[in-house]
Amino acid sequence: MQNVGFRRRRPEGEGRVLKILVIGAAGMIGRKLCERLARDGALAGKPVEAAHFVDIVAPSQPSSADFPTTCEAFDIAAPYVAPKLVAERPDVVFLLAAVVSGEAESDFDKGYAINLGGARALFEAIRREQRLSGGAYRPRLVFTSSIAVFGAPFPEIIDDDFFLTPLTSYGTQKAICELLLADYSRRGFFDGVGLRLPTICVRPGPPNRAASGFFSAIIREPLAGREANLPVAESVRHWHASPRSAVGFLLHAAGLDLAELGARRSLTMPGVCASVGEQIEALRAVAGEAAVKLIRRQRDEAIERIVAGWPSRFDARRALGLGFAAESSFAEIIQAYREDEHVGSFA
Amino acid sequence: MQNVGFRRRRPEGEGRVLKILVIGAAGMIGRKLCERLARDGALAGKPVEAAHFVDIVAPSQPSSADFPTTCEAFDIAAPYVAPKLVAERPDVVFLLAAVVSGEAESDFDKGYAINLGGARALFEAIRREQRLSGGAYRPRLVFTSSIAVFGAPFPEIIDDDFFLTPLTSYGTQKAICELLLADYSRRGFFDGVGLRLPTICVRPGPPNRAASGFFSAIIREPLAGREANLPVAESVRHWHASPRSAVGFLLHAAGLDLAELGARRSLTMPGVCASVGEQIEALRAVAGEAAVKLIRRQRDEAIERIVAGWPSRFDARRALGLGFAAESSFAEIIQAYREDEHVGSFA
Numbered sequence: 001m002q003n004v005g006f007r008r009r010r011p012e013g014e015g016r017v018l019k020i021l022v023i024g025a026a027g028m029i030g031r032k033l034c035e036r037l038a039r040d041g042a043l044a045g046k047p048v049e050a051a052h053f054v055d056i057v058a059p060s061q062p063s064s065a066d067f068p069t070t071c072e073a074f075d076i077a078a079p080y081v082a083p084k085l086v087a088e089r090p091d092v093v094f095l096l097a098a099v100v101s102g103e104a105e106s107d108f109d110k111g112y113a114i115n116l117g118g119a120r121a122l123f124e125a126i127r128r129e130q131r132l133s134g135g136a137y138r139p140r141l142v143f144t145s146s147i148a149v150f151g152a153p154f155p156e157i158i159d160d161d162f163f164l165t166p167l168t169s170y171g172t173q174k175a176i177c178e179l180l181l182a183d184y185s186r187r188g189f190f191d192g193v194g195l196r197l198p199t200i201c202v203r204p205g206p207p208n209r210a211a212s213g214f215f216s217a218i219i220r221e222p223l224a225g226r227e228a229n230l231p232v233a234e235s236v237r238h239w240h241a242s243p244r245s246a247v248g249f250l251l252h253a254a255g256l257d258l259a260e261l262g263a264r265r266s267l268t269m270p271g272v273c274a275s276v277g278e279q280i281e282a283l284r285a286v287a288g289e290a291a292v293k294l295i296r297r298q299r300d301e302a303i304e305r306i307v308a309g310w311p312s313r314f315d316a317r318r319a320l321g322l323g324f325a326a327e328s329s330f331a332e333i334i335q336a337y338r339e340d341e342h343v344g345s346f347a
Numbered sequence: 348m349q350n351v352g353f354r355r356r357r358p359e360g361e362g363r364v365l366k367i368l369v370i371g372a373a374g375m376i377g378r379k380l381c382e383r384l385a386r387d388g389a390l391a392g393k394p395v396e397a398a399h400f401v402d403i404v405a406p407s408q409p410s411s412a413d414f415p416t417t418c419e420a421f422d423i424a425a426p427y428v429a430p431k432l433v434a435e436r437p438d439v440v441f442l443l444a445a446v447v448s449g450e451a452e453s454d455f456d457k458g459y460a461i462n463l464g465g466a467r468a469l470f471e472a473i474r475r476e477q478r479l480s481g482g483a484y485r486p487r488l489v490f491t492s493s494i495a496v497f498g499a500p501f502p503e504i505i506d507d508d509f510f511l512t513p514l515t516s517y518g519t520q521k522a523i524c525e526l527l528l529a530d531y532s533r534r535g536f537f538d539g540v541g542l543r544l545p546t547i548c549v550r551p552g553p554p555n556r557a558a559s560g561f562f563s564a565i566i567r568e569p570l571a572g573r574e575a576n577l578p579v580a581e582s583v584r585h586w587h588a589s590p591r592s593a594v595g596f597l598l599h600a601a602g603l604d605l606a607e608l609g610a611r612r613s614l615t616m617p618g619v620c621a622s623v624g625e626q627i628e629a630l631r632a633v634a635g636e637a638a639v640k641l642i643r644r645q646r647d648e649a650i651e652r653i654v655a656g657w658p659s660r661f662d663a664r665r666a667l668g669l670g671f672a673a674e675s676s677f678a679e680i681i682q683a684y685r686e687d688e689h690v691g692s693f694a
Contacts, residue, residue, distance in 0.1 A: 108534065163511065164510065164511065166526070179519050182513075263498060
């Protein structure tokens with residue numbers, strides 16, 4: 001069932017089926033999204049006809065899928081790529097690919113080329129494909145934005161009308177894509193929706209060097225019996241959602257009636273506002289004092305400074321009203337991690 | 348004194364002098380800015396060494412200047428242009444060039460190519476020139492944004508924290524440039540400031556077909572003894588500043604200490620909130636009932652609909668605090684028009 005892409009013809013009268021394109025399919029969220037699509041065999045209540053999974057490295061095949069899947073390596077910043085991917089006229093496009101915040105800051109050209117240039121190339125390719133189709137082609141486009149579009153100083157609770165004043169190149173690139181997404185949608189080139197994801201926690205896999213890495217590490221590592229360092233005070237608050245919720249947001253966005261969004265096409269996703277202290281309490285409840293004792297406390301001023309510029313609490317009213325749902329406590333986030341990553345109890 | 352550009356060497360020890368680049372120098376505001384620079388011979392308290400005036404058509408030479416001026420036609424969207432202009436290392440760059448709102452809406456490609464592509468090309472050229480200079484080159488960049496970055500629904504008064512939700516491609520392009528301006532400034536590539544201009548009123552010259560044209564026409568045409576049509580109700584409110592104020596904003600921005608701006612580099616400019624009825628009263632006070640009788644009242648639903656989506660009143664507190672100043676009444680706006688355009692009294 002591999003490598004046949006969208007070449008399978010839709011049988012006449014088969015009814016509505018979907019072709020799906022996932023760009024950024026090898027990332028942590030992308031992999032989980034592709035596995036879920038493969039498992040469900042459907043999206044937004046319609047059977048999946050075929051899926052194309054793309055990333056800068058070839059994504060792995062989902063473990064099972066009863067529709068053809070093509071997994072390929074492409075750089076979305078290369079000019080031939082977006083037109084090629086869109087020529088297959090996918091009905092739903094998930095754009096998850098991005099250079100992460102730290103790299104977009106250290107490599108200015110690469111960040112703009114991929115996070116802005118790649119998205120713009122995709123948007124333009126869809127517009128071109130619509131013209132080629134005589135106006136008939138108008139896919140759903142689900143774009144992952146980030147709470148990095150917001151920059152300090154913040155009010156205590158950030159509502160849906162708060163303005164975008166990013167303080168990083170990554171946040172700037174995401175905010176620009178939100179503006180483009182709204183304009184291209186308003187013009188009818190595609191039906192776009194942007195999802196500002198919370199910090200994803202608990203991230204599986206080895207510790208990474210992202211400034212936000214400790215939020216996951218202080219849960220994941222002790223649950224595996226390993227030490228983790230906490231570089232900030234327990235009073236630090238942040239906005240979290242599980243990988244499972246993130247995949248849920250993407251699936252929900254693919255099926256949503258976007259007319260309700262009007263011209264404001266990007267939504268802050270719901271999440272859990274938790275202090276580090278509350279995270280630790282949730283860990284204690286699940287895994288006991290022995291797990292908590294694996295958390296070392298070595299302050300890191302550089303990380304403290306970065307984290308101080310991050311938002312911590314949102315009122316995600318619009319998204320909640322549209323049916324987006326996340327966990328309601330950090331304990332649930334830990335529970336989702338243990339279930340999804342098959343992590344047993346510590347004790 | 349023509350066409351010698353920046354080739355004149357700065358004599359050693361002459362002290363601080365400025366090279367100026369104006370992109371969009373043939374437009375209504377651009378022309379007035381260049382005339383003013385020529386008249387003043389100085390900017391931000393420093394003598395002007397040379398000026399380069401550029402537009403899609405060659406700008407006319409200012410009537411007098413005691414520094415060399417070069418007037419040339421270039422398309423800022425052409426890839427060779429920005430590097431060429433910036434290679435002269437102007438100390439102050441005014442970026443006024445833009446495809447107007449109506450054209451950016453009807454010609455999607457052209458609007459993005461010039462309003463976004465042209466600005467980005469300039470920003471990148473400056474970044475490149477900074478690298479070539481070993482980091483020494485870091486010009487002041489004054490960018491004209493627009494209140495079109497805002498989109499309905501609006502609060503009664505729009506403050507400096509209101510979010511950018513443009514409802515036109517033009518507004519989207521300006522909002523994106525504001526984000527880029529902030530990020531490039533934050534990174535130290537240039538010292539940028541964006542000015543969101545009010546609707547400029549009274550525009551001299553023949554009536555144009557812009558939806559906003561009537562705001563000027565109902566003053567300008569009766570003052571010249573000609574009829575003008577009012578396509579909306581007298582209750583319609585809008586945000587105005589004179590061309591003289593617009594030039595004042597640009598000059599003030601060139602000399603401002605931008606450290607106070609922090610990361611939020613774009614400012615809503617002050618203006619006069621006037622209803623059409625108040626505009627007409629101001630006309631009556633200056634030119635009497637005979638002038639007011641030249642205003643026809645033929646409603647135009649298309650224009651009414653467009654204007655209904657425009658903002659009408661701002662609290663431009665940040666800009667006022669930084670010393671930007673506009674007229675304080677519509678009568679003053681008419682007075683500025685009569686003085687600057689040598690329009691006599693009607694009676």
